Amino acid sequence: MMRLQDMKILIFSLFISAVVGHGIYDDETHHKMTRKISKRMKMMSKSLENVVSMLDTLQSQKDQCEASVANMTKELQKLSDKIIDDNIGGVTSGPPHIDLTDEEDRSDGKPVRVDVTSAFDDCMKSLDLDVMPKENAYIWCLRLSLWQFNHNYSDEYEDDSDLEILQVSDNTRSKRSARFIRRRLAPRDMTQPPSGFRIRREYRTLTRAERRRFHDALNVLYEDGTIDCFSRVHRNAIRSSGAHGGVAFLPWHRAFLALFEEALRQVDTRVFIPYWDSSIDDNMEAGPALSVMWDNEHLGPGNGVVNSGPFAGWVTPQSPLRREIARGTGSLIRQSRIDTAMLLCRLGDFTRRWENAHNGVHRWVGGTMARSFAASDPVFYMHHAFVDYQWEKFREHQINDCDIDPAFDYPPTSDENHDAEQPMDGMRFLINRDGIADYWTTNWYNYEDTPTCDTNCGDTPDMFCDPIKDLCTGEIRFDLNNGGRKKRQARQTPPPSDLLNQSNTSSVDCRNKKNLYAQSCYSLPRPRTEEEYADSILRGEIVPPREIEMIEARIQMEIIEFEKTPPDSEPIFFQAPPDDRSDCRTMETCVRDLVFAVIRGFKVTGKGYSGF
Structure with missing residues (x-):
């Protein structure tokens, strides 16, 4: 920094140079100007000294302020730790x-x-x-x-009623929504997607690299708050009755899903929303609770808080992300429901049946998916992609079999929230009628058909063809061929044909017998049906195969972990119609269902398991 004295000399030299340059310098001028310059220099010197003094004072005050804030932070941290200790340990x-x-x-x-x-x-x-x-x-x-x-x-969450998805051309930005909107996702021309056309496929047909990219993009949207925003927009729409319980159900969710997919593709243009065909899991004779969908390579655990897998540690505005699959509430979409719905011709009739079927999946997955912040779970978007896929198949049916143009089949309604001209909740740049337009599946996206046995079930290890049903079936998430077969020579499980319908012999002491139904033993009534045989294995009366023991132990651990988790702090939102039947194949029965399916000769895995 230049010293004060140096500044004086510099200013004086510049002044003298200016005077000399103009040819007006002489003795008299010299004395006069010297006195004036000296006077001005003193004034400037005093001003500079005052400025330096003020800067020193401000710096001192800044240091004191920072020290004070640091001390306050330490005290607050101590107080916070004490409160936490009192609430947890005390x-x-x-x-x-x-x-x-x-x-x-x-x-x-x-x-x-x-x-x-x-x-x-x-x-x-x-x-x-x-x-x-x-x-x-x-x-x-x-x-x-x-x-x-x-x-x-x-129900006392902050008011997000003004939260909405914005268009690129929309200059409005509410105070509250500004906290959540990270990008303006809706293009100015809604008939053309910014990221281009894409084809959606069934989730299990994705390669590992494609699945990883999808999971990574979801985690980016979770971290930057986009998923939180979409979840709140969906919650507002269902609370205001503009997205559920009426004819706008399918159009609203079509637009909502397309914009969420656009957010994903802003992260990675190779990504699309894969659909989850839950009817493939419903086809499982071993029970859908055993589906590979709920392992850590796919969607993560299906019971309790999601603490592992690609979405481990996610939290919603309400609670940690959690699931409660196969608890005897709700059901997956059955193929028979799809077949029945496809016999209809009008969107209004189709919507009523299809929304009820959709509700059953929300309830079957349970946890976050069954409540108002359902869109916080990635399963939500994959489930709704399948709902939308089947709607598109219905639209094709309307054209080919009913001679109806689906772009003009918006149903009449007395509910103003679902009226054709009503702006969509959370997407006010669209009206409900826009959701049935053709441009969504001609310009934005379309679908690859769900796998069938004719297509070898997508050539994926995550499903296989059931030869009895001739339907693709979900793979189980346990390896039945990893039960220690090399060590099982001395504990073979007798096949049903060796026990069923055979008479018992004389009574002997059976306490040391590994097989309580051996020919020399009369301690228990012999199982007479396949159901009784399955129950005898699970009760330990017949030596169970090691692979069944392993699966039963794993399932029991999952049930215990689930039961340790506190209940959700909100009632279930997605209600079932009076005539709906929940799937009775639950977590508690899935091992029996598996054993019973093997006994009856059903194919329960595509990995070459030959049975007991």
């Missing part, structure tokens, strides 16, 4: 208890005191804090505890 056993301040005391802005005992403690113990951020775990467990005290609490 709770006592007993029923959940929450003591809330009276309602009138909240109006003055005073904090509400919440004393949480075992509800919060049990919740925290059930979570894997190595996967889930601690802050998210604290918030969810507190919300859960409050919900157990007052079920209305779960």
Whole structure:
């Protein structure tokens, strides 16, 4: 930095040079100008000294402020740690208890005191804090505890009613939506997608590289808040009844899905939304709970908090991402339902049946998928892609068999939320009628047909052809050929033909017999049917195959982990119609279902398993 004295000399030299350059320098001028310059120099020197002093003062104040903020941060951290320790380590056993301040005391802005005992403690113990951020775990467990005290609490989320997806040409930007919108996804010309045309395929036909790219793109959208935004937009639409329970159901979700797919393709243009054909899992004689879809190479665990797989540690605005597959609630889409729906000709009739079938899958997956933030789970988009795929097949049926142009078949309705001219909730640049336009599947996307036995079920190891049903069937997520066959010479499970319909012999002591139904043993009644034979294996009365023991142990672990997880803090949103039948093939019965299918001679895996 230039010293003050040097500045004085510089200014004086410049002035003298200017004067000399103009030829007006003499003795008298010299004395006069010297006095003036000296006076001005003193004034400038004093001003500069004042500026330097002010800068020194500001720097000192800045240092003091930073030190003060650092001390306050340390104190707040200590207080936060103490609160957390008190809530986690200091709770006592007993029923959940929450003591809330009276309602009138909240109006003055005073904090509400919440004393949480075992509800919060049990919740925290059930979570894997190595996967889930601690802050998210604290918030969810507190919300859960409050919900157990007052079920209305779960509905008290911040108001996102003005949150919406925006067009590139839309200059409006609400204060609240600005927190979530990261990119303007809807093009100015909605008939043309910015990222080009794509073909959607069944999820299990993707190569490992394609599946990994899809998962990676989803994680990018999760990290930047885009999935959170879409989830909230969908939640608002179902709460306002503009996206469900009426004829706008299919058109609204078609546009919603296309824009989400556009967000994915802004991350990676090679990505598309694959559809999940849940009828392939419904075809499994071993039960859909065993499907490969719920392993860590695919969608991650199907029971409890999603702590592993490609979406491990995801949280929603409501809770950690969680699932409750095959709990006896809801059902997957059955092939018979598809066949029946395809006999109709009008979109209004098709929509009523198809939305009910769609609701069953939400309920069967359970957890997040069954509640208002369903669009926080990637399964949501894959399920709705299949719903949309079957709608497109129905539109082809309308053209070919019913002589109806589907682009002009928007059903009449008395519900103004579903009226053809009503702007779509969360996408006000579209009206409901736009969802049945042809440009979606001619310009934006279309579908590769779902795999069939004629196409060798997509040539994928994730499904195989059931020769009895002549339908593609989902592969199970356990290896039946990895049960220790080399060590099984001394514990062969007798085939059903050796036991069924044979008479028992004289009574002997059977306590040391590995096979309680041996010819010399009369301790138990011999199984007479295939069902009784399966039950005898599971009860241990017949030596079970090692592979069945292994699967049963794994399933029991999953059930235990699920039961340790606290319940959701919101009721199920997707309700079943009165005549709906839930799938009785549950997690608790899936091992029996597998054993029974093997006994009856069904093909339960495409990996060359020969049975007991």
